[in-house]
Amino acid sequence: MLTTDATGAGASTGREIDLFSQEFAADPFPVYSRLRSSAPVHYDPATRLWLVSRDEDIRKVLLDSATYRNDNALRPVLPLRLPALRIMERVGFNIPPALFNNSGDSHAGLRGIVLRMFSAQRVREALPMIERVTAEELDLLEAALEVEGRCDVASTAARTIPIRVMLEMLGIAGLSEVDTATVAEWTDAFITLFWGRTDKDEQRLLAGRASDFYAWLCDLAELREVPDGSLLAALAAHRMPDGSPMTRDEIVAICSNLLVAGHVTTSQMISTALCRALESPDEWQALQAGGPERAEAFVEETLRREPSLTAWRRITSRETTLNGVELPADAELLLLLTSAGTDPEAFEDPEGICPFRDSGRQHLGFGLGRHRCPGAELARAEGRVFLDMAARRFPNLRAADADGPPFLELVSFRAPSRLLVAQTDGK
Template sequence: MTAAFGGPGPASPTDPAGACPYGRTTGASLLPPHEATGELGALDLFGTGFVRDPYPWLDTLRAEAPVHHDPATGLWLVSRYDDIRRVLLDPAVFRPDNAQHAITPLGVPALRLLARAGFRVRPALANNGSETHAGLRRVVTRFFNAQRVAAAVPVIERVADELLDTVGTEIDADGGSDLFGAFAHTLPCRVMMELLGIDGLDTATLVRWSDASLELFWGRPTPERQLELSTLVAEFHRWLTAVVSDRTAPEDSFVGALVRHRLPDGKLLDVQTAVGACFFVFVAGQSTTGQLIATVLRGALEESGIWQRAAHEEGLARAWVEEVLRREPPVTTWRRVTERSVELGGVRLPAGAELLLMLMGSGSDPAVFDAPEEMRPYRANARHHLAFGVGRHRCPGASLARTEAAVALRAAARRFPGLRLTPDAPPPPVLDLLSFRAPLRVPVSP
């Protein structure tokens, strides 16, 4: 399940917060569920306690309230594996229409700024429950199939080596480096731009646009921060609109295939829907994959022996990536809305109920995964996790994300076998958006 977003949508207001570089860090109670007043009544999905260590809360939700109404967001939190899988496999009853709505209502100044840029992303992929979804998905999937991903491995390895040269230079000059900023956050963006034939734009700009989009639609930005983010999102939208509207892209390119795609009624895909599909791919292919890589690298450095083994043990890097996806996926939640009244997890939900699927919690469900708190590469059912979703909306870029993360770990471990997390470094800031979580720094020393 990868990231995508649409235009501003209704949502319940929450307190402003964020995490560098996406915003400001939160300051809510650090009490775990069993110590917090009112048990689940103290749950804050954006609070420091949940962001830093969500597992006690997720365990409590699964055990005591597997379908729990969160009054702060107005969302029904669904935490058991079987319930989440059922929702994802039934898009007729559990529709994806709200998947990309802004969780925090945007103020009038931000909305006006976006409107002046012509910002409007129609249902394309993650939020599309209509008959047009299947055809659009086929277009996108064609660029991320197994054959193309296999052919991309040399590109990923070359870009990884180039970025690791910079890491080495920083270590030599300063005695350390940050694998998030210097490596993980940039690698997938450069790879994606090469694979999709994106020219005339520097990597840093696309990274900045993508990160701003995530924070604006999945964070709790203040009105002032909303204006800053909306400015960047507007720039992103104008650029994408210009690229799509040009309609001179080669037929075998990603944009060229989109603008030549015909809908079920025979009409050419409209510009705004094509822009929406590009948003989906660019944000997912850059930000969330970078977050996965950062989590994979930090975990491998923390877990005894994994870093050293990953450099030479065939298959370990991929097995480690799979365990990270199960236990600590970068996309932690996703949304659905009920088409009609339905019972889920013993709770009767009304039509129009907005659900938050706790993907991260599903990977730690003891009914499915033995000793889920333990990181066990080569776990027999590791790939049964729901980090990429399941069914018709399963992430089309799953194979590429897995491959990039495994190549990144293997390349970094081979280049710097003695690398370690910088001793006594403060805890890294953690991305604290509604559906995304990752360390925002991976400080390392030789």
């Protein structure tokens, strides 16, 4: 049952929403639907976040970066406990304003560097590398299927391709002896610590990994000899608005923004797209016949209907009103991007998967406005190459989790946490 909050400070759902539960992660659509129709700006006491669920309202927020700032985007959603904080303090863990958490005047210059590194031209030039990396990871999938009969794609190919691609594109691949599996483990730990609900012991473990990630980035930021054209070279040459060079912590912040955003989200998008494509044998066949165009259109639907960055935060710089709800200054908002993508006011047949729909790219899966994703073309390319190659190479692939896959239980990221696949002919 939906009720209106007696305080008048926004409507509330009569039933509590547990944003961290498996029930919500596996099927958030009924909750979004209830929110949109009865409490489109709803205060969630458990997280102290205002949940914004309508496409139209979210667009307004994203386009008004003076009223709705992003300074809170990289704070842990739930407070971290002392033991975890102490572990992080030991390495001086600190993420100063970079991109995701920067509403100040240094944002534009830093964003310019990233836009150049991931321009459409650079993505085109990177395609042969993306295809090579994808083919190599699919070789490993084939071998695993032959030996084991089944394989978890979420923790193998889907996870490894984006991190390898990202390290190559940033020019970090040859600079470090740390292997890709370790970097992926660190970035996973970081998002679980900051966007999950964890107990004290889990927090300690995750804080240790996040600190190792941070210490590794500090070492990279202090390297004196870096390849021309690499991200580190661009950051070393960059000057902040006051004319000063970037500090080590600022360089680390940009690198961590890019490694986490550029790897985790794309891995999750690949897993979700594959999961949905395998749910329908007709779609899997259509992908085999349809080539890269079909794969691209399918990925776009995944980004609309189930984007990996499922919700993102903002904070009000002053008192304001959103959809009739009064928000105080410093109100923290959670913009439910998945809800926007399945809003019937914005999309026809919103929960259906309809590749080539007219509204194609008009979703908020990559955000909008000042902070819109600069990695969108890269993510699309990786998704398209993966689905196209996988469908042609494994025509008999099928999902092997009898009850459907489990999903990550995180506030801002959503994807299958495991995606078991096998072949119908057993090969």
